[in-house]
Amino acid sequence: DAMVIQNPRYQVTQFGKPVTLSCSQTLNHNVMYWYQQKSSQAPKLLFHYYDKDFNNEADTPDNFQSRRPNTSFCFLDIRSPGLGDAAMYLCATSRGEGTYNEQFFGPGTRLTVL
């Protein structure tokens, strides 16, 4: 089945130690998104790629970076994780950027910062 895959499902890192989260998709979608979801809160968009064009949300901290080496893969890099970065990180894809385009979500990576 076509899907959005996130690895790992659970990630533990230490305060200040860089960490990378991975997302891959078999849907061949143009757009890939990264969301941060803190406990009992709504997902918050960090950034998205339309093909290779990167679009950062205005309030996304500089500590968060992303790479998309090809259509299938997208990475979220947290350069110096703080305790406040502990959250579920959701990757999503869509065929295009139109408002009618459904976003398909992966299962998420739960990040713990010690």
Place this chain on the structure above:
Amino acid sequence: GDSVTQMEGPVTLSEEAFLTINCTYTATGYPSLFWYVQYPGEGLQLLLKATKADDKGSNKGFEATYRKETTSFHLEKGSVQVSDSAVYFCALAANAGGTSYGKLTFGQGTILTVHP
């Protein structure tokens, strides 16, 4: 800016009860509206959507109608099951700056628990 407001939860129902989860929105232009469901330990799944006023989205017995006059998109189901226990998010995708853009703005989520 754009915003979505959902009724506060948690909502606890008995099996076969009627469900309503209220959702209202604020947006410029003509947004598309969505309901997503998140089961424990999983990502979000699209439940239903409506892309213009008076459209009704429906799936798995759930329905929601896009009401522009009341800026609402309430989720309903006539008879809930234990398997419907999950977190439900209302969301909108609005045009930004005159260009078509699929950014989702979510409500805070409503926890639904259905007891046998």
